[in-house]
Amino acid sequence: MNEEWFRALPFGEQRRLFASGLLALPFWLKTTLNKEAEIAVPDFNCLITYSHQSIPTAMFEEILRAGFEPLTLREIVAHNRGEEIIPADINHVLFTFDDGFATQGVRLERYLQGLNSQRQTAGLKPVRPIVFVSLGFGQPQIPRLDLTRVDGNTPSFQDGSTNKYLTLTEILHLVRSNEVDIQSHGLTHSSLAAIPAQQARLEVVESRRRLDMVYGLVGVPHDLSVFAYPYGQISEQDLVAATYDLAFGTKETINSLLQTHRQRFNMPRVPDWSYLSNQTVRNFILTANQRQKEPDVGRPRFGWRRMW
Numbered sequence: 001m002n003e004e005w006f007r008a009l010p011f012g013e014q015r016r017l018f019a020s021g022l023l024a025l026p027f028w029l030k031t032t033l034n035k036e037a038e039i040a041v042p043d044f045n046c047l048i049t050y051s052h053q054s055i056p057t058a059m060f061e062e063i064l065r066a067g068f069e070p071l072t073l074r075e076i077v078a079h080n081r082g083e084e085i086i087p088a089d090i091n092h093v094l095f096t097f098d099d100g101f102a103t104q105g106v107r108l109e110r111y112l113q114g115l116n117s118q119r120q121t122a123g124l125k126p127v128r129p130i131v132f133v134s135l136g137f138g139q140p141q142i143p144r145l146d147l148t149r150v151d152g153n154t155p156s157f158q159d160g161s162t163n164k165y166l167t168l169t170e171i172l173h174l175v176r177s178n179e180v181d182i183q184s185h186g187l188t189h190s191s192l193a194a195i196p197a198q199q200a201r202l203e204v205v206e207s208r209r210r211l212d213m214v215y216g217l218v219g220v221p222h223d224l225s226v227f228a229y230p231y232g233q234i235s236e237q238d239l240v241a242a243t244y245d246l247a248f249g250t251k252e253t254i255n256s257l258l259q260t261h262r263q264r265f266n267m268p269r270v271p272d273w274s275y276l277s278n279q280t281v282r283n284f285i286l287t288a289n290q291r292q293k294e295p296d297v298g299r300p301r302f303g304w305r306r307m308w
């Protein structure tokens with residue numbers, strides 16, 4: 001209860017009536033409000049980009065030069081769990097890659113090793129992107145596929161085109177390299193909105209299980225999992241929320257302030273320079289820097305406060 005506001009109520013009797021009125025609220029409404037209160041977390045400034053085959057190194061470097069601090073997935077999850085708070089008064093960036101194209105293997109790894117060794121010398125935080133992979137491995141229909149029985153040369157995904165996707169061996173190598181976070185993009189890159197519920201369930205739940213198995217095979221501790229909706233089509237949010245810590249959509253608009261409390265299962269992402277004009281991204285940087293200079297911006301903003 002906000003006590004100041006409560007004391008401002010004029011008369012004792014009315015105050016008592018009001019309090020009993022609150023208590024008479026249906027329990028489900030109180031439960032909902034309390035649930036909201038418990039998960040309320042401050043917002044923070046973060047640009048999240050997504051890329052496909054190409055690695056837009058010029059864009060990455062321009063954003064980093066503009067002073068954006070790279071965030072890791074672990075930090076965002078910890079923030080959402082209320083374990084640590086991401087400062088709201090600086091601009092952050094998180095780079096993500098979709099679909100597990102072969103270019104997101106050794107080529108990305110080498111680029112990051114070079115970039116991060118320079119950053120380390122300069123005393124800067126390393127850049128750690130997320131690579132969202134479809135984990136079908138040619139057998140998307142098998143609910144408990146044993147990855148130890150899958151040939152290492154099997155691509156994580158195939159779409160009948162000439163596109164090359166990361167193989168199981170390459171994915172295991174990437175996890176070992178510890179330069180990126182590998183996460184789930186379903187099994188067959190199907191829009192969850194366009195397939196039967198049973199199949200959507202398999203896409204969400206089985207891809208999570210296979211992801212855990214990938215980390216298990218490498219022996220890397222793995223206690224957080226996130227999902228990127230294929231085609232950015234948000235669907236089956238309850239199932240996704242029950243299975244993952246966070247989920248990422250796509251959004252063609254620039255939104256610098258993440259309302260992480262409300263958008264945990266629909267985190268907005270901005271396409272990279274192959275899709276947006278350079279000018280759009282530059283405008284974003286300018287706007288974000290402008291916000292940073294305004295005295296009121298950057299304060300933590302909270303969702304519902306606990307009322308009782």
Ligand SMILES: [Zn+2]
Nearest residue numbers: 098099230231
């Ligand atoms: Zn995709």
